[in-house]
Amino acid sequence: MYQVTEWIALQTIVVKEVRRFMRIWVQTLIPPGITMILYFVVFGNLIGSRLGQMQGVSYIEYIVPGLVMMSVITNAYSNVASSFFSSKFQKCIEELLVSPIPNSIILLGYVLGGVFRGALVGMTIMVLSLFFVQFTPNDLIMTFLVLFLTASLFAMGGFINALFAKKFDDISIVPTFILAPLTYLGGVFYSIDLFDPFWRTLSLFNPIVYMVNAFRYGLLGITDVNIGYALAMILIFNLLLFLSAMVLLHKGVGVKH
Amino acid sequence: MGYAAVKINDLRKSYSCGVTALQGISLEVAEGDFFALLGPNGAGKSTTIGILCSLVAKTSGNVSIFGIDIDKNFNRAKQLLGVVPQEFNFNQFEKVIDVVMTQAGYYGLSRHQAQGKAEYYLKALGLWEKRYTVSRSLSGGMKRRLMIARALVHEPRLLILDEPTAGVDIELRRSMWDFLTELNAKGTTVILTTHYLEEAESLCRNVAIIDQGCIVENTSMRALLDQLDQQSFLFDLQEPLAVVPILKDFSYQLVDPQTLEINLGHGQSLNDVFERLNQVNIRVRSMKNKSNRLEALFISRVQPTL
Numbered sequence: 033m034y035q036v037t038e039w040i041a042l043q044t045i046v047v048k049e050v051r052r053f054m055r056i057w058v059q060t061l062i063p064p065g066i067t068m069i070l071y072f073v074v075f076g077n078l079i080g081s082r083l084g085q086m087q088g089v090s091y092i093e094y095i096v097p098g099l100v101m102m103s104v105i106t107n108a109y110s111n112v113a114s115s116f117f118s119s120k121f122q123k124c125i126e127e128l129l130v131s132p133i134p135n136s137i138i139l140l141g142y143v144l145g146g147v148f149r150g151a152l153v154g155m156t157i158m159v160l161s162l163f164f165v166q167f168t169p170n171d172l173i174m175t176f177l178v179l180f181l182t183a184s185l186f187a188m189g190g191f192i193n194a195l196f197a198k199k200f201d202d203i204s205i206v207p208t209f210i211l212a213p214l215t216y217l218g219g220v221f222y223s224i225d226l227f228d229p230f231w232r233t234l235s236l237f238n239p240i241v242y243m244v245n246a247f248r249y250g251l252l253g254i255t256d257v258n259i260g261y262a263l264a265m266i267l268i269f270n271l272l273l274f275l276s277a278m279v280l281l282h283k284g285v286g287v288k289h
Numbered sequence: 290m291g292y293a294a295v296k297i298n299d300l301r302k303s304y305s306c307g308v309t310a311l312q313g314i315s316l317e318v319a320e321g322d323f324f325a326l327l328g329p330n331g332a333g334k335s336t337t338i339g340i341l342c343s344l345v346a347k348t349s350g351n352v353s354i355f356g357i358d359i360d361k362n363f364n365r366a367k368q369l370l371g372v373v374p375q376e377f378n379f380n381q382f383e384k385v386i387d388v389v390m391t392q393a394g395y396y397g398l399s400r401h402q403a404q405g406k407a408e409y410y411l412k413a414l415g416l417w418e419k420r421y422t423v424s425r426s427l428s429g430g431m432k433r434r435l436m437i438a439r440a441l442v443h444e445p446r447l448l449i450l451d452e453p454t455a456g457v458d459i460e461l462r463r464s465m466w467d468f469l470t471e472l473n474a475k476g477t478t479v480i481l482t483t484h485y486l487e488e489a490e491s492l493c494r495n496v497a498i499i500d501q502g503c504i505v506e507n508t509s510m511r512a513l514l515d516q517l518d519q520q521s522f523l524f525d526l527q528e529p530l531a532v533v534p535i536l537k538d539f540s541y542q543l544v545d546p547q548t549l550e551i552n553l554g555h556g557q558s559l560n561d562v563f564e565r566l567n568q569v570n571i572r573v574r575s576m577k578n579k580s581n582r583l584e585a586l587f588i589s590r591v592q593p594t595l
Contacts (some may be wrong), residue, residue: 037397044394055382123378127439130342130372131395132364289304289345 041133042141049145053111060111060149061156064103068157071099072164075221087223087254096161097248098220100154101182105215105240106207108150108183112142112190113203120194125287135281139191139274146187147180154179167252175250181266182243188273195286219244224256239269292356294320294447294478295341300350302336310336312502313350318480318495320355323473325493325510326482327587333502334482335375338451342372355446368396371445373436375452381425385416388424389439396443403442410438413468430461447478454488466492486587498587521579524549527572534569550579
């Protein structure tokens, strides 16, 4: 059971993290909004109107959940990766390491910072999407549960990336060469049921497929995968990354000599 | 009986690159002490401090802080510890007040408690007027003082300072010495590493010299200085001398017509010197040590690296 002092420490880390991304809101909050508006206009309105319906809804309606997830994933990941790596780079991570904060609180603090940014951006995109398409959420609890679990999963991913990173290039390699392809191939713009069995089965190895579909189910009631299975996968990945980050922190990988 | 502020037993550290930084050092710093840890660059001072504050993982050995074994409850030990590192390690984009308040939060101080302490230490270190300044725009001396304020905000029982006055001008250095002396007088144990040996001699009661990962001297400052075989003094004379005077029993030389250098051997005192100078009608305006006394001892204890 955590003591009051540890809750104060957690609160301090979270406030510091939120203050950081709010201070540079032009870099952190505005760009995803602009990018997604362009997606809605080009893919949703201009191209989507010629594509007809996808699984019973308009194409723009179909891609909204995937685009929200894409923003949540990117922002939660990059927030923690860049913030934690900058702390290492400036050596101010030492402030945390010399203080009596358990590793779990350090991890939780940074992850919550990433979750706040991911959720804030995700909800902003949802509001922006209402200017292009009207829909009523199918299951609000599922929608927000998946939103927060996805944000926490990728925030932890960003944390692990930052632990290993030795230079700024190292925190852009994973988002560029791994996250972006997995996200684009994770059913954001299409249903994996359109594939032949081989490619459909292969797609099921992509964890982002489960997040996009679970979130799409929450918003529109449509999914390519079993919802219970998708939620279980998201929870398992969260647990795996949490344990990995804790082991790495305990060993002092990337932060101690 | 109270515990030692720091007790180190057979501490070893080898880095993965093969370098052995510490070869089994043992050390004890009493509570309330002002302790100097001296040594040349790369001797193992920063590694020792790094282990004390958990930035460096030890290879073997035991360390306890106020009786708390760091292997058993490092977080409790860290609560008693404040660290001022050699390099600036605060977020340069944060305001001065936020740097201190954030650190207070890490130690579990409520916002109300932290505000009071932050104000007290920022005022004591002359930074209160700069509290809303972004820390990267502070001068080097102010940044050093900010790190001291940050390390003290949770009022640790042990303060470790790694080269706290490096690059600080003389006036500011003196005011930092006064501040640290006062802090120590109030009961805070202080461990200091420095390259300014005058600083160690002025402030510290006990000293350890570390060289190539080994403790080569660990004693009181007084006992260490007593080991000096010879001291040289420079006397600034009131009147210039045309010829070199004869001062029996002393080794000396006239540096220039108005400066006389006299070497005092073991058992000789300044009173003897003045008595002899009076006998030959030489009046002295002022005098100083030719070199820092501790410096001479330090050089004799450590092996040259070049």
